[in-house]
Amino acid sequence: MTPASILSQFFAVILGSKYSYLFYGNKVYSILDDRVVSSNKIGELFPSGPDSVNAAVYDVENGIVVLVHERSVYGYKEVGANSMRLDSSYPKVSNTICTHFYHRFCENRLQK
Numbered sequence: 240m241t242p243a244s245i246l247s248q249f250f251a252v253i254l255g256s257k258y259s260y261l262f263y264g265n266k267v268y269s270i271l272d273d274r275v276v277s278s279n280k281i282g283e284l285f286p287s288g289p290d291s292v293n294a295a296v297y298d299v300e301n302g303i304v305v306l307v308h309e310r311s312v313y314g315y316k317e318v319g320a321n322s323m324r325l326d327s328s329y330p331k332v333s334n335t336i337c338t339h340f341y342h343r344f345c346e347n348r349l350q351k
Contacts, residue, residue, distance in 0.1 A: 251295035255304055258321060262292050269321050277321055281306075287325045288313045 251262040259270040267284050269277045282290055289308030296305045303314040303326055314329040 250292050253295045253297045253304065255297050256302060256317060258317075260295065260304070262295060265291050284321070285313065285315055285323050285325075288315070288330075
């Protein structure tokens with residue numbers, strides 16, 4: 240496998256409040272201080288969530304890890320050492336993910 244083919248399979252990388260998360264296929268790698276500290280299936284670390292992701296982002300203002308799978312958006316709060324809980328306002332289904340992210344991340348900043 241070439242480095243380019245490996246990188247093409249990374250679906251998302253996010254920097255959370257403590258850990259960074261690298262999503263690869265159906266797995267998520269938790270990274271702390273430049274070291275992989277755990278490897279799980281996405282559904283194991285992010286309960287009631289997707290088996291794979293198309294995109295992910297860390298919402299700094301609300302302290303939520305946001306995962307996108309097709310038209311569904313999941314938001315998680317960190318609860319302890321490398322453990323996540325689905326936020327009560329998620330999951331959400333959007334006709335277009337772009338619209339959801341525009342309203343959540345762009346429109347609010349334009350109003351400030």
